[in-house]
Amino acid sequence: xxxxxxxxxxxxxxxxxxxxxxxxxxxxxxxxxxxxxxxxxxxxxxxxxxxxxxxxxxxxxxxxxxxxxxxxxxxxxxxxxxxxxxxxxxxxxxxxxxxxxxxxxxxxxxxxxxxxxxxxxxxxxxxxxxxxxxxxxxxxxxxxxxxxxxxxxxxxxxxxxxxxxxxxxxxxxxxxxxxxxxxxxxxxxxxxxxxxxxxxxxxxxxxxxxxxxxxxxxxxxxxxxxxxxxxxxxxxxxxxxxxxxxxxxxxxxxxxxxxxxxxxxxxxxxxx
Numbered sequence: 001x002x003x004x005x006x007x008x009x010x011x012x013x014x015x016x017x018x019x020x021x022x023x024x025x026x027x028x029x030x031x032x033x034x035x036x037x038x039x040x041x042x043x044x045x046x047x048x049x050x051x052x053x054x055x056x057x058x059x060x061x062x063x064x065x066x067x068x069x070x071x072x073x074x075x076x077x078x079x080x081x082x083x084x085x086x087x088x089x090x091x092x093x094x095x096x097x098x099x100x101x102x103x104x105x106x107x108x109x110x111x112x113x114x115x116x117x118x119x120x121x122x123x124x125x126x127x128x129x130x131x132x133x134x135x136x137x138x139x140x141x142x143x144x145x146x147x148x149x150x151x152x153x154x155x156x157x158x159x160x161x162x163x164x165x166x167x168x169x170x171x172x173x174x175x176x177x178x179x180x181x182x183x184x185x186x187x188x189x190x191x192x193x194x195x196x197x198x199x200x201x202x203x204x205x206x207x208x209x210x211x212x213x214x215x216x217x218x219x220x221x222x223x224x225x226x227x228x229x230x231x232x233x234x235x236x237x238x239x240x241x242x243x244x245x246x247x248x249x250x251x252x253x254x255x256x257x258x259x260x261x262x263x264x265x266x267x268x269x270x271x272x
Contacts, residue, residue: 005224005269008193009034009184013207015041015065016174022259031266032187036180038206040172041145043069050077051166054085057137058161060126060152061092063200064100066143069169071104084108089137091130094121096257121257122229123152134159143168145202173206181214188216194223195266199257204235224251226265 010026010033012019023033050073053059061067074080084107091113092098098114101107113133115125140161142153145168153163187194198204211217221240227233233252240250255265 005193005195005272007032008195008224008266008270009187010266011036011184011194011196011223013038013197013203014199015039022262025259025263026266029263029267031270034180034184036176036184036210037174038176038203038210039200040174041065041069041169042172043072043169044146044167045073045076047073047077050074050079051141051164052079053081053088056088056139056141056164058089058091058130058140058156060140060142061090061097061101062142062144062148063093064097066145066168067092067097067100067104070143070166071106073168081106084111086111089113089133091126093123093126094257096121117256120229122231123149127152127155130156131159134161137161140164141166145169145171171202173209176210176214181216184216185214188219194219195226195269196220196223197226197262198232198236199228201229201232201235204232204239207236208239221250224253224269226253226255226262228255228257230254 008031010031012023012033012035014037016037019033019035019037023035026033061070071080089111090101090107092101093114095114095117098112101112102109113126113129115121115129119125138161140156141164143166153165156163184194198207208217208220211220217240225233225236227236233250233254236252237250253265253269255261
């Protein structure tokens with residue numbers, strides 16, 4: 001028997017340029033993906049006093065976007081080190097971000113710290129990895145967007161480190177393309193289910209704003225959501241004004257941020 005999500009539309013909301021490889025893989029499996037970004041990511045230019053790797057004992061990247069934006073800034077300023085400073089550890093909040101660090105080709109693998117893929121991919125798990133390494137460290141740099149969660153920075157400061165928070169990129173809300181909205185609307189009118197991927201807390205409000213703008217807010221409460229962290233699920237629940245009781249809860253599945261894991265999650269939902 002075919003489940004309600006067997007022919008679901010799969011809405012991909014990651015920033016432009018991040019959805020296409022996964023969309024192709026979904027299409028190859030027979031799904032209909034809709035690339036509907038909710039946030040655009042742009043490196044900040046003209047940064048005054050760009051922090052340099054050699055001036056810090058530890059650099060923490062909060063996302064792959066932070067990695068690419070910071071290295072672009074270093075290159076533009078002529079500060080990209082030919083050889084990574086041996087005294088500068090690099091930390092990533094998850095394995096996906098660690099992969100982005102590896103792809104720069106600049107940081108030796110033995111200097112990169114991140115949570116195991118079997119653990120939660122977040123600041124709390126990274127903190128457990130960092131704690132045994134903190135004693136000789138004095139200065140840490142956290143590379144992120146214009147704003148971000150302060151939890152890890154506060155823990156590092158409590159441990160005695162001087163912490164610099166560097167905004168490497170900015171986020172801007174993206175309006176959904178009309179063609180994609182019409183495809184989504186047609187699918188809903190035909191009674192098809194929808195699986196929607198959300199990968200950041202910041203993207204939740206942009207998603208809700210888009211849904212409201214296009215008259216789809218009520219329909220969105222019936223979607224099945226894939227998210228990469230419980231905090232995203234919590235923000236989505238409150239942003240869509242869904243009661244917290246069991247009967248009113250959204251349908252949410254938490255999965256790892258890797259494309260392989262997302263594809264597997266979609267396939268599993270379709271088989272239910």
